[in-house]
Amino acid sequence: MIRRLRAPLLVAAAAVSLSGCIGLGGKTPPFLLSLDAEATPTAGGARTAADAATLTILIPTAPQKLRTTRIPVQQDGSSVTYVKDAQWVEAPSRLFQRLVSETVSARTTRVVLDEGQYLTAPGEQLAGQLMEFGVDAATNEVVVVYQAMLVSAGGKSVTQRRFEAREAIGGKVEAKPVGEALTRAANKVAVDVTGWLGG
Incomplete structure (x- = not known):
């Protein structure tokens, strides 16, 4: 029994x-939301790099309001709500990390690794914090703010830069238009990060 x-x-x-x-x-x-990269790597191309020449892109840290699959709406300096019926397929920090990785791979010749892929030395490392990834109610825009930190191979130097992109929602604060606007803004940041990294 x-x-x-x-x-x-x-x-x-x-x-x-x-x-x-x-x-x-x-x-x-x-429905669940995801981020689609505007530029994706082409299939079939092989790339080779020594350990020190690789680039490992880490999942960014995030404040508490972004440690959820929901989309925050910043009402004012101290009040946060969430977009009704809007939910990511996974944490936005992981989605953003994957978007940046795909964009860098598509637009450069670098060998890009995920933090779980490197076996020896990770080469350069791109870390940082996803500071904003939601709606600014005051302007009816979405905003993506990424504080990037590039650590050289061996950790001999650290360079920081802040990236920000805003996109108008163009209507009511609802799941679909907000998700689409965040995808556009996230792609803009990913392209700017790629230009900064070079290669």
Whole structure:
């Protein structure tokens, strides 16, 4: 009897766990948002680099309001709400890291690694903080702010630069137009970061 009940209980537990991960207040959003890179690497091209010549792009740190799959709306200096029914497929810091990696790979000749891919020396490392990735209610715009930090191979030097992009939402603060505007703004930042890195 115990064996017969075990499988249904596991399925039920998994369903409850999944609804807790995806739902907002118990309600599943109509769709999930993601970031699409405007420039993506072409298939078939091989690149080779010595350890010190690689570039490892790390997942940026983020403030508490961005450590969620929801999209924050900054109402004023001390008040934050979230866009109704808007939810990313995963944390925005991870989506942004992947977007930057794809953009750098597509627009340069660098060998770009994810932080989980390097086996020995990671070469140069691009770290930083995703400071803003949401809606500015005062201007009805989305804003992406990334404080980048480039660490040279061996950690001998560190260079910092702040990148920012804004895009008009062009309508109500709703999931689809906000997600589209954030994708445009994130791509602008990724292109600017790529130009700064060179190569």
